[in-house]
Amino acid sequence: MMLGSDNEFLTQGGPGTPMGDLLRRFWMPALLSEELPERDGPPKKIRILGEDLLAFRQTDGRVGIVEPHCPHRGANLYFGRNEECGLRCAFHGWKFDIDGNCVDLPTSPPESAYKDTIKLLSYPVREWADMVWVYMGPREHMPELPQLELGLVPAGHRFVSKKWQDCNWVQSLEGAIDTAHFSFLHAIPTKDEAARLDILRKTSAIGQEGGLADRSRWVTEDPRPRFRIESHDAGLVIAAGRKTDTTDVYWRIAQYLAPNHALVPVAFPGEVYHGQTWVPVDDTSCWIYTYSWVPDRPLTNAERAKYASGLSLHAEIDEHYVPKRNMRNDYMIDRELQKTLSYTGISGVSDQDAAIQDSQGAVQDRTREHLGPTDVGIVEFRKLVMAAARALQQGQPPRAAASATGYAVRAGGWIAGPEKDLATVMTERFGHRNGYVGGEYGLAE
Amino acid sequence: MMLGSDNEFLTQGGPGTPMGDLLRRFWMPALLSEELPERDGPPKKIRILGEDLLAFRQTDGRVGIVEPHCPHRGANLYFGRNEECGLRCAFHGWKFDIDGNCVDLPTSPPESAYKDTIKLLSYPVREWADMVWVYMGPREHMPELPQLELGLVPAGHRFVSKKWQDCNWVQSLEGAIDTAHFSFLHAIPTKDEAARLDILRKTSAIGQEGGLADRSRWVTEDPRPRFRIESHDAGLVIAAGRKTDTTDVYWRIAQYLAPNHALVPVAFPGEVYHGQTWVPVDDTSCWIYTYSWVPDRPLTNAERAKYASGLSLHAEIDEHYVPKRNMRNDYMIDRELQKTLSYTGISGVSDQDAAIQDSQGAVQDRTREHLGPTDVGIVEFRKLVMAAARALQQGQPPRAAASATGYAVRAGGWIAGPEKDLATVMTERFGHRNGYVGGEYGLAE
């Protein structure tokens, strides 16, 4: 159990909070590139870490992320004109570029120096891996973009989506690194292996590729995986071993990457990799950026169609990126199905995760928790991120922010002999004890 | 007028408040039995006295009422599986029975004693009189179920419904024991006695049985009934006498039964009895359980159809038990009708009561009241319930909670000579000065 003050420390990310300060030392996705499809197109209202902002793509294709209110009389630049490399307020025509400079101030004479004194708050932006990234921290501490493999592969090798979630980001991320929950939440509680296989095929659950029926069964049959945790520069390797039909161990190995990424513990070699990044909208809702990629081949049209339709970790969403099955419609739970072939009666891994994570409360009350041996990944995550936030308050910048290349790691599954330690399993599976694959892309190790 | 602090004392029922403590010393309806129709069916979210709870009917038919959040990681058991005499969390499979015992904890080894340390908060439950009753107070003070006559008659003799109300429970109950308001709120303001009778027949107003036109006219013609109040173990007899066409007095005699029941002052011998129980959802909304019964015969199908359609004190409701005419649609008030045959232009006694009670505000501001001689029932109710709450804070348990059999009383109407005192009138009408009828059912007097 946690102190209430620690729970607040962990979950509050607004301006001036310790965790908010920590998160602001890292780049984070602000939008999908597709949300700003057009140069000189309409600005888009966004909200990150409790800050209301505007994003716009100017004439040269670059994206700006700025405060929304014009410094003159506070009109919202959302209603402004995005024209000729700047956003012009519709009230009196004051115009700003993506760096926040006032480039025209028509209510003062042209010779006036007044406009040089006017600045619009703007944040550094990078467009990378089909996402627009923003850095909201102190400029002098701006790190490199985290070298997630997703962004290192050619664009055709990846698929990126986003979805809204109605709860604090921390409990949602904790759901991802807590790989023990697959034994129930995503279980297919049947002894009929043909039915199991049919469901796996239809729902395109994670790990749908070769051997999936056995793996699905092993996960369902062993609800007490043994955990091994290893830290590295960018985060944590979180491995969970389950019983198989032999003495071998079925390892599902996730990666937590500080402060707000997690990679999925499913892919065997040759399968599709998946990962997620959580971006707090405020303390009670977040965006989840979800990505799937293959290192060595383009995704097929069939795979893209599958993800776009809301299978695997991707959600079926509406035009505002809100999942169609959500807390307002009880995730369209089917209580009859829940009695037979689905543990939850909720369709799809993404919606099952959302339902259970939202159900913990807008912000989970961790003072009433009872943790056990399968929760060690969560415990280590909390220790790491809270220690980093505390260290930052003492002036010590986060190690992970200085380790951009350390993010080029993989997560996935493996079957190994019973006596092997984690380093051996990692090396067998990934060729590196941290899962590091940066070398393939020409990065310094 | 009341002090603001007394108004808060009277109307606030959350955990830890004096009135909340008092209410928690009594059993109260949590749901209709029909809301949990199925063994192993879906759990139902309920909210009572500001506490969010889950109700579920387990495999053996018994009902549990428990806190909603799993002690493990706080997931809501609403999404759980109701199976094999327990509710199992969909996150990691922890399972609880209706007494809150953890009966399976799959994330720990079978031999672990960890699960014996895990408890889910659960409240004692009884199913009685077509309702599921819950006791939310200290176990060592759990009383008997109140022996309301409704529950003593055979099931076929009664009809029970529930309806949502958008205000504090106290002012709604006060509306029920304030029988003076019938002269206006429910009046049929016409001199055309044929029209009056026609309306009474169609709307099936309370007291629709023989002699109703005269009684309706007397009520309309005398807005200043004379009140007589008598206390007994379970509550108050509240009698109001009105003029008739002779020197006789038309008595309408209600019962207040502590802390949250009231019986309707209308039935003459042979007519249908009615009563209501208020259960706070929180301080600004409540459920009203409404019941009609006949001691000595089954209700007819016609009577059941009438109540189910929303006539008499029962409301016409939607699938969530929310009245179709409510504050969000101005109770579908018909301003033309209000000019002619209905004092309010709102159809039906139930909706008329709801409209005027909601209109007093989410919580009536009693500091601005101006009470008069017809408000003595309300005054005595407040004194009684506030004194009981204050006594409980001093360690003295409420007398009514120890008087379960004292609830077997009736309320109703009578016509008596002008000089008779209340005890005489009560004895004439009910055979007992408190209206007690428990003896008919073999209870100790």
Added chain:
Amino acid sequence: MMLGSDNEFLTQGGPGTPMGDLLRRFWMPALLSEELPERDGPPKKIRILGEDLLAFRQTDGRVGIVEPHCPHRGANLYFGRNEECGLRCAFHGWKFDIDGNCVDLPTSPPESAYKDTIKLLSYPVREWADMVWVYMGPREHMPELPQLELGLVPAGHRFVSKKWQDCNWVQSLEGAIDTAHFSFLHAIPTKDEAARLDILRKTSAIGQEGGLADRSRWVTEDPRPRFRIESHDAGLVIAAGRKTDTTDVYWRIAQYLAPNHALVPVAFPGEVYHGQTWVPVDDTSCWIYTYSWVPDRPLTNAERAKYASGLSLHAEIDEHYVPKRNMRNDYMIDRELQKTLSYTGISGVSDQDAAIQDSQGAVQDRTREHLGPTDVGIVEFRKLVMAAARALQQGQPPRAAASATGYAVRAGGWIAGPEKDLATVMTERFGHRNGYVGGEYGLAE
């Protein structure tokens, strides 16, 4: 920039605030007369300056504005019967006249003096200029109705409408007296003068009469008008001069009339005059009463139809007087139109104003403003109204409240030689340096 405390001082108008006290020293529109079409018709719920009130038109045609809750037990008189010169509570029949006297109290004997002690709060009401006006201040300081010309002309000469706005009233009024914003917000950004003329005709923008294309072009071409401000008993003359095609100056002269009126700076002699009055609902929303009038002829049916359809300053509204284009639908902004013939892509002057004013925030944060030379009208307005509120706190009543006849002024446009001072321009245009026209109506000057 402004201190946060000054911004609160300026924008908060609830009971007991300094600005609320000031506003309560003036009459203000409470409803349109058309909202109470019928004697003995249904009461109407209104909210002014954070106070919930009821308005009703009684049997003799007079209108009452009273507190909504019956002094007896707090039931809302909205559900009461409006009958025989009074509003009767539907609960127990207590009845009140428009002055708040209790004229019947049926729960007490007729001979009782209790009812003489019962009062319902009521405010003085006047019906004038198609509006119902209310005075919510101390009775002994009740001023005359402000003699706006709108109310001095015959009824057929004027058109009055109202519309909801989703922001604090002050920033909306500031938008009206800040006439510099016409260069952008209402601009038609085209060099194609035929297209300009066509749009002006179709949208019936203000100033659509003769010479409009030139004036529209001058406004668009000169975003830096030179301001001249002159104070008078009732408020401020706020004049803005723009360049023309010669050395002449195009003057647009607005009037601010304390505390919450503004007249539009557009009409040339013979054109239609326009004005607006802001009435706070609370601190984050207001009603804008909008009026158009001609001194010397009735409005034509075509003009009335134009205004009723939502052109000129009038809005296209729904049955609740809420503009159809509003913050909930992004004012139906057309981003393609914004690239070509409309600066905002929002149709109509009224909706353009609403969009930009709402966008400043529910209450504009004036601590982050950067004002310039074109904002002097706003600065003078703030000084005047804040000084008046401060003086009132010291016991000095507002000068304008004692100057009812001083409101009979006009605002409008004029073209004058380059060297003329404001007094000369005003006298040329209006025959009086303050724009005073009261003498035409037989008022004392």
